[in-house]
Amino acid sequence: KHKLGSHTMLSQLVFVKERASHSFATLKRQAMRGGWVLCTNVHLQLTWLTNIIDSLLEMVRDGQQIHPKFRLWLITKTCEEFPISNLHLSLKLRVESLKSIKSNVEETLIDR
Numbered sequence: 001k002h003k004l005g006s007h008t009m010l011s012q013l014v015f016v017k018e019r020a021s022h023s024f025a026t027l028k029r030q031a032m033r034g035g036w037v038l039c040t041n042v043h044l045q046l047t048w049l050t051n052i053i054d055s056l057l058e059m060v061r062d063g064q065q066i067h068p069k070f071r072l073w074l075i076t077k078t079c080e081e082f083p084i085s086n087l088h089l090s091l092k093l094r095v096e097s098l099k100s101i102k103s104n105v106e107e108t109l110i111d112r
Contacts, residue, residue: 015048034067043079
């Protein structure tokens, strides 16, 4: 866990079978407290993504409040299997790796 601001906490979660109960408990706790949850390599664990969303929806159905400052960050590579419904509900940020100096020089010399 990492402290972001005066009260915001960041938890990086890995959803694997051995740690699933711990990860879901942390997800729910952060959702109620207004913390942030970071899930990386989501493209490698798409089956968990549905469970994550279902877990949050279940909280709402059970009358639990999700804190307005709660944020769920999903980091993934481009993946055709990523559920389109989740994309529609999300803000998307695309980060592309910088070209190497060598490729920039080559591109400059070829263009001339």
